[in-house]
Amino acid sequence: MGMLIGFLLGPSLGVVALLLSYIAGAIIGLGLLVSKKRNMASHVPFGTFMVMGTIVTMLWGQRILDWYLGFFN
Numbered sequence: 105m106g107m108l109i110g111f112l113l114g115p116s117l118g119v120v121a122l123l124l125s126y127i128a129g130a131i132i133g134l135g136l137l138v139s140k141k142r143n144m145a146s147h148v149p150f151g152t153f154m155v156m157g158t159i160v161t162m163l164w165g166q167r168i169l170d171w172y173l174g175f176f177n
Contacts, residue, residue, distance in 0.1 A: 105151060109158050117165040124168075125150070125157030 110118035129150055136142040161168070 105154055109154065113158070113161055113165065116169060117161050120165050120169050120172075121154070121157040121161035123157075124160055125153040128156055129153040 106118075106122060109121050112118075113121055129148065132153070133142075133148050136146075136148065137144070142148065
């Protein structure tokens, strides 16, 4: 699925989509652990976060990338 995201968005925006997916998955996963709805042995499907990251990147990916790269100029 990650390769398809890269083909769809290109390399730079593909990385943005994957990073957004990882961040969203971590936040939701930590929220589920804190609320005791899941434990450390539970699995949370990652594909939904990849789709969400791809959609957000398709809408605002270039703005997010420009904002992030602006820190290095």
